[in-house]
Amino acid sequence: MFLLKLSMRSWKIAPWSQFLSSLVVGFLLLLLGFLFFLQKSLTSVVSRLERQQVLFVYIKNTVPDQKTFLVEKLKSLVGPHVTVQWMGTSEVLASLKETELREQLQALDTEIQLIPRFIALGGVFSRAILDQIKALPEVDSVESLKDRSSAAGAFVMLRWILRVLLVGIFCVLSLGFFQIAQMNASFYRDCLDILAFWGGAQKILFVPGVFSSFLVGLLGGLFALVVWWVGSCFVLQHGAFFMLKGIFVLEPRLVGISSVFLCCLGGLMGMIAGVLSSWTQIRNMDYFKVVL
Amino acid sequence: MPFCLFRECVILNQWGVMIALKGVSKWYVNQPRVLDQVSFDVKQGGFLYVLGGTGAGKSSLLRIIATQEPPSSGTVSLFGYDLARVQVSTLRTIRRALGFIPQNVALIPDLSVYDNIALSVSLAGQKVLASVSQSKISELLHGLGLEDRRYALARTLSGGESQRVAVARALARKPELIIADEPTGAQDRQYVWSLMELLMKAHKAGTTIILATHDREIVRRLRKQCAVLKGGHVTIEESACFY
Numbered sequence: 332m333f334l335l336k337l338s339m340r341s342w343k344i345a346p347w348s349q350f351l352s353s354l355v356v357g358f359l360l361l362l363l364g365f366l367f368f369l370q371k372s373l374t375s376v377v378s379r380l381e382r383q384q385v386l387f388v389y390i391k392n393t394v395p396d397q398k399t400f401l402v403e404k405l406k407s408l409v410g411p412h413v414t415v416q417w418m419g420t421s422e423v424l425a426s427l428k429e430t431e432l433r434e435q436l437q438a439l440d441t442e443i444q445l446i447p448r449f450i451a452l453g454g455v456f457s458r459a460i461l462d463q464i465k466a467l468p469e470v471d472s473v474e475s476l477k478d479r480s481s482a483a484g485a486f487v488m489l490r491w492i493l494r495v496l497l498v499g500i501f502c503v504l505s506l507g508f509f510q511i512a513q514m515n516a517s518f519y520r521d522c523l524d525i526l527a528f529w530g531g532a533q534k535i536l537f538v539p540g541v542f543s544s545f546l547v548g549l550l551g552g553l554f555a556l557v558v559w560w561v562g563s564c565f566v567l568q569h570g571a572f573f574m575l576k577g578i579f580v581l582e583p584r585l586v587g588i589s590s591v592f593l594c595c596l597g598g599l600m601g602m603i604a605g606v607l608s609s610w611t612q613i614r615n616m617d618y619f620k621v622v623l
Numbered sequence: 624m625p626f627c628l629f630r631e632c633v634i635l636n637q638w639g640v641m642i643a644l645k646g647v648s649k650w651y652v653n654q655p656r657v658l659d660q661v662s663f664d665v666k667q668g669g670f671l672y673v674l675g676g677t678g679a680g681k682s683s684l685l686r687i688i689a690t691q692e693p694p695s696s697g698t699v700s701l702f703g704y705d706l707a708r709v710q711v712s713t714l715r716t717i718r719r720a721l722g723f724i725p726q727n728v729a730l731i732p733d734l735s736v737y738d739n740i741a742l743s744v745s746l747a748g749q750k751v752l753a754s755v756s757q758s759k760i761s762e763l764l765h766g767l768g769l770e771d772r773r774y775a776l777a778r779t780l781s782g783g784e785s786q787r788v789a790v791a792r793a794l795a796r797k798p799e800l801i802i803a804d805e806p807t808g809a810q811d812r813q814y815v816w817s818l819m820e821l822l823m824k825a826h827k828a829g830t831t832i833i834l835a836t837h838d839r840e841i842v843r844r845l846r847k848q849c850a851v852l853k854g855g856h857v858t859i860e861e862s863a864c865f866y
Contacts, residue, residue, distance in 0.1 A: 333742035
């Protein structure tokens, strides 16, 4: 208890410095959390882009215009998560903007079946499914479109940049934490001699430095927790206004876990920095020559 | 004679010597010798005044005995341990059995009077911690006229008050050996005797005491063995002390 009281010395001597340090730590934790979350979300975006295909299944001319039958047949083959769009003669013609061209094509199509009929499928397809579709008697040919690969590549690059930034900010945060902890440990230099002189064990000498740095980390973590929580709730409620919607996978459960994680990370980093900086002080201490 | 330092029991030599100095010298860089070949013993339960003029080396001698600094040459044994050869863990155990009252008092300025004493007690080991209650500390504070300063921060105390707190802190630990460096130096006369009364009470209970003082009145009234320091040398006088 007395040691914990002693641990508050840095807050008594330099309260604003400690408070500002906590804010900076909190901001960096927030940035760290945001970047981590962003790169994590990008991973799922990249995987979605890499895996999503568009298939054009062309129907043989000999097959009658049986929209419902063909769509249902393909749906049963590919499963419920795939989008299926029928593009029969009338739908293809309707999609043409130029009326003249449409009329000419319609006129020609009555003589020979000129306009191809196809079904567009959007989703993830395995090679086996693709082979099964190709083997259907009504299917003439299948074309696959993968025009999102360049976008996926750009996102992969962005994800790597974010990861490098993440490591950089983590290093800055760790170094900053160590500096703060060193400063805090120096506040207790005289006390360490007194405690050592009164027979305090080494673990006791660690307490003031470790606890004071833990407090800075915990306060920073709490600051990050509050901002992260409020910010996430705002994005969840007003997600439609954000361009980031669709990239971020925000769920209330995830917001809760990540904000608590940020807080714990702050406290843990503070504790580790406190142990390291106190250790550097205690290591240099001469037990046989105490300056009282 | 077996002697236990809380967890470790040691055997003091056949004469029950608690402190033994042999040929101890101390010098600082670019300064003359403060102590020159000082040798003497203090038995368990003994009382020794350390006397001498300003700069005679009283504080240096006491700091060496209190394990605060090593001698430049010679050997110092405490509780049967040669201080030059002890492990850090043993040194820690020895320090837990000490009650040192340094001249500069060495209180933790941002803790209260009570917390300073209680912290020191909590560091003295489980056995002491279990036997020293809150009321025991209050009793000590009352005896030294500090009961109304109980919650005052150490940095707000006067010189005399700080010295009394340092005495209370040392006594509260129930040490085997008290080393006091001029504890009455900054005291009003009314507190000098209440302070000496507490020290004598501890001595009667078996605590060994080494007391450095300038106060001739104390030495005259409470006659004990004296170590008189002059020119770095020490002379042991059994009862009548002159310096």
